[in-house]
Amino acid sequence: MIQATVKLSRSAIALSRTSRVGHIARTSSQPLRFLHDGMKGPSANPVAVQMINYALSHARSQKSDASYAQGMLILEQCLSTQASETEGQFAQNSVGTVLLAMSTLLYERGSFEEAIEKLHRVQDLKRSSLGVRVAAMEALVGLYLQLGQDDTSSVLSEKCLELLDKDDLSNGGSIDSVVARAKAVKGLVELVSGNLESAESFFKGLQDNNDWNGSVALSYGEFLHATQNFSLSKELYQKIIEGLPKNEDFGDINALAVCNMASDEVLVAATFALGQLESHMGKFGAAEEILTKALTKTEEYFGSNHPKVGVVLTCIALMYRNKARQERSSSLLIQEGLYRRAIEFLKAPPLESKGAETKPDRRDILALARGGYAEVLCVQQNRKTEGEKMKTWAEAAWSNSRMSLADALDFSVPSNKVPVIDARIGRVL
Numbered sequence: 001m002i003q004a005t006v007k008l009s010r011s012a013i014a015l016s017r018t019s020r021v022g023h024i025a026r027t028s029s030q031p032l033r034f035l036h037d038g039m040k041g042p043s044a045n046p047v048a049v050q051m052i053n054y055a056l057s058h059a060r061s062q063k064s065d066a067s068y069a070q071g072m073l074i075l076e077q078c079l080s081t082q083a084s085e086t087e088g089q090f091a092q093n094s095v096g097t098v099l100l101a102m103s104t105l106l107y108e109r110g111s112f113e114e115a116i117e118k119l120h121r122v123q124d125l126k127r128s129s130l131g132v133r134v135a136a137m138e139a140l141v142g143l144y145l146q147l148g149q150d151d152t153s154s155v156l157s158e159k160c161l162e163l164l165d166k167d168d169l170s171n172g173g174s175i176d177s178v179v180a181r182a183k184a185v186k187g188l189v190e191l192v193s194g195n196l197e198s199a200e201s202f203f204k205g206l207q208d209n210n211d212w213n214g215s216v217a218l219s220y221g222e223f224l225h226a227t228q229n230f231s232l233s234k235e236l237y238q239k240i241i242e243g244l245p246k247n248e249d250f251g252d253i254n255a256l257a258v259c260n261m262a263s264d265e266v267l268v269a270a271t272f273a274l275g276q277l278e279s280h281m282g283k284f285g286a287a288e289e290i291l292t293k294a295l296t297k298t299e300e301y302f303g304s305n306h307p308k309v310g311v312v313l314t315c316i317a318l319m320y321r322n323k324a325r326q327e328r329s330s331s332l333l334i335q336e337g338l339y340r341r342a343i344e345f346l347k348a349p350p351l352e353s354k355g356a357e358t359k360p361d362r363r364d365i366l367a368l369a370r371g372g373y374a375e376v377l378c379v380q381q382n383r384k385t386e387g388e389k390m391k392t393w394a395e396a397a398w399s400n401s402r403m404s405l406a407d408a409l410d411f412s413v414p415s416n417k418v419p420v421i422d423a424r425i426g427r428v429l
Contacts (some may be wrong), residue, residue: 043129043253045094051078052101052250059105063303068109075102092128097250100135100258107143107259108302115259116143131254133163134178138185138215139259145192146260146425148360148399154193157186175254177213180206184216185261188422191223191429194402199223214240214266215257218273218424225277225420226429234277240270260424268297268308269423276315280418284323291316298423307362310345311426313338314369318409321372332376339373351393358397362426370394371405400428 051074059071075098082094099118106115122128122136137160144153160182187202203220221236250256257263275291278284295312302308317338320331346366349358358366371394377387398405400419408419408428420429 043093043131044090044097044250045082048078048082048094048098049250051075052098056101056105056250060108065109068105071105072102075105087127089127089129092125093132093253096122096125096128096132096136097253097256100132100139100256101250103136103139104258104262107139112143112147116140119143119259129253130163131175131178131252131256134160134182135256135258135261137163138181138257138261141185141189142260142425145189145427146361148363150189150193153189157189161186177216178254180216181213184219187223188219191219191226192422192425192427194400196223196227196402200227213255213257214263214270215261215424218266218270221270222273222420222422222429225273225280226418228418230277230281234274237270237274237277240266241274264301265424268294268301271297272312272315272423273420275319276420279315279319279322282326284319284326287319288316291319294423305345307346308423308426310342310369311362311365311421311423313342313345314365314372315421317342317372318368321375321409332379335372336376339369339376342369343373351389353393354396360399363397364400364428365421365426367394367397367399367405368408368421368428371398371409375409402429 055071055074055078058074059068061067079095079098079102082091082098099122103115103118106112106118119136119140122132125132137156141153141156141160144150144156164179164182183202184206187199190196190199190202200223203223206216206220217236217240221233221240224230224233224236257266259265271290272294275287275294278290279287291312295309295316298306298308298312317335320335320338323329324331324335343366346362346369348366348370370390374387374391374394377383377390380387395405398408400408403417403419407417421427422429
C-alpha cells in the first residue's frame with residue numbers, strides 16, 4: 001500500500017513537471033484536446049486536464065478506499081502545482097477544474113460535505129470562465145437537492161442564473177449550452193418543489209436548443225414525463241442513451257459536469273427514467289428489460305451495494321406491483337424480495353425510529369419502498385400488524401409536495417399524478 005502510494009505520488013509529480021517543460025505524456029486513451037475560450041487561447045492547462053483524467057481513471061479502476069485515496073493524492077499534487085498562479089482566467093480555470101474533479105471523487109465516496117466545500121471554492125475564482133462556475137453551481141444545487149436542502153438549492157439556482165447576467169459576454173465563456181444548463185437546473189429545483197408552471201417557464205424554449213448536454217435534456221425530459229407528455233419525454237431519454245453530445249473528460253471548460261450531474265450519472269438516470277416511462281405507459285415487458293439494464297449500469301458504476309442500487313430496485317418492485325394489478329396476477333414473493341433488498345441498500349433506519357425524522361437523503365425513496373412493502377405484508381393475515389407499522393412509518397417519512405404517498409404508489413390510475421424518480425438526486429418529482 002505504502003509503495004503503491006509513493007509510486008502514484010511520483011507519477012503525479014512527474015506529470016506536473018511536464019507543464020514546466022512543455023512535454024505532454026500520453027496517459028489517457030482519449031486524445032488530448034487544446035480547448036479554447038473564443039479567441040483568448042487555451043481555457044485550462046492541458047497537463048492539468050491530463051492529470052485529472054488519469055486520477056479519475058485510477059480511482060475508479062478498483063472502486064476501493066485505497067484507489068480513491070490514491071486518485072485524490074494525484075489531484076492534490078495537481079492542485080498544488082496549479083495554485084501557485086491564480087491571477088488570470090487561464091490559471092483560475094485550471095485550479096477550478098481540479099477542484100471540480102476533487103468534488104466528484106469525494107461525492108462518489110459519499111463525502112458530501114467535503115465535495116460541497118470544493119465546489120464553493122470554485123465560486124471564489126471570480127475570473128474563471130462561466131462554464132467552470134456554472135458547472136460548480138449546478139453540482140451544488142444537485143447535491144443540496146439530494147440532501148433535501150431545497151431552500152438552499154433554490155437560492156443557489158438563482159445565483160446560477162445571476163452568473164449569466166454578470167458575466168462579460170465578450171469573455172468567451174458565455175455560450176448557449178451553459179445558459180441552458182443554468183436555466184434547466186432552476187427548472188429542476190422548481191420541479192422538485194412541485195411548481196410545474198414555474199418549472200415550465202425555465203424549460204420553455206429548450207426544445208429549440210440543439211447545443212445542450214445530457215443533464216439539461218434529462219431534466220427537461222423528466223418535466224415532460226411528470227406532465228404526461230410521454231412521447232416527447234421518451235424521445236429525449238432515448239437521445240441521451242443513444243449518444244446526446246456530452247464530454248467524458250475534463251478537457252472542455254464549457255461542457256464540464258460533475259458530482260451527481262456528471263455524464264455517467266446522467267446516462268444511468270436516463271436509462272432508469274425510460275424504464276419508468278415504459279412502466280407508466282403499461283409496457284411492462286419493455287420496462288422490465290430497460291430497468292434491468294439500469295440496474296446493471298448502476299452496479300457497474302457505483303458498486304453492487306450502493307444506495308443507488310436500492311433506488312433502482314424500488315422502482316423495479318413498483319413496476320411488478322402495477323403489472324400484477326393491471327394483469328390481475330400476483331408477484332408478492334418477487335416484490336417482497338426486491339423491497340427487502342432495496343431497503344437494505346438504502347440503509348433504512350429501524351421502524352422504531354420516526355419516519356419524519358429520517359435523514360432527507362433518499363427519504364422519499366425509502367418511503368416508497370416501505371410503503372410498497374407494507375402493502376405486500378398487509379394482504380398476509382399473519383403479517384398485517386408488521387405491514388401497518390411499516391405503512392405508518394412510510395407515510396410519516398413521505399415529504400413530496402406534489403402528491404401523496406398513496407398517489408405515488410398507485411400511478412396505474414390514469415387520473416393520478418405521475419411520479420418520476422430522478423436517479424441523480426434520489427428524489428420523487
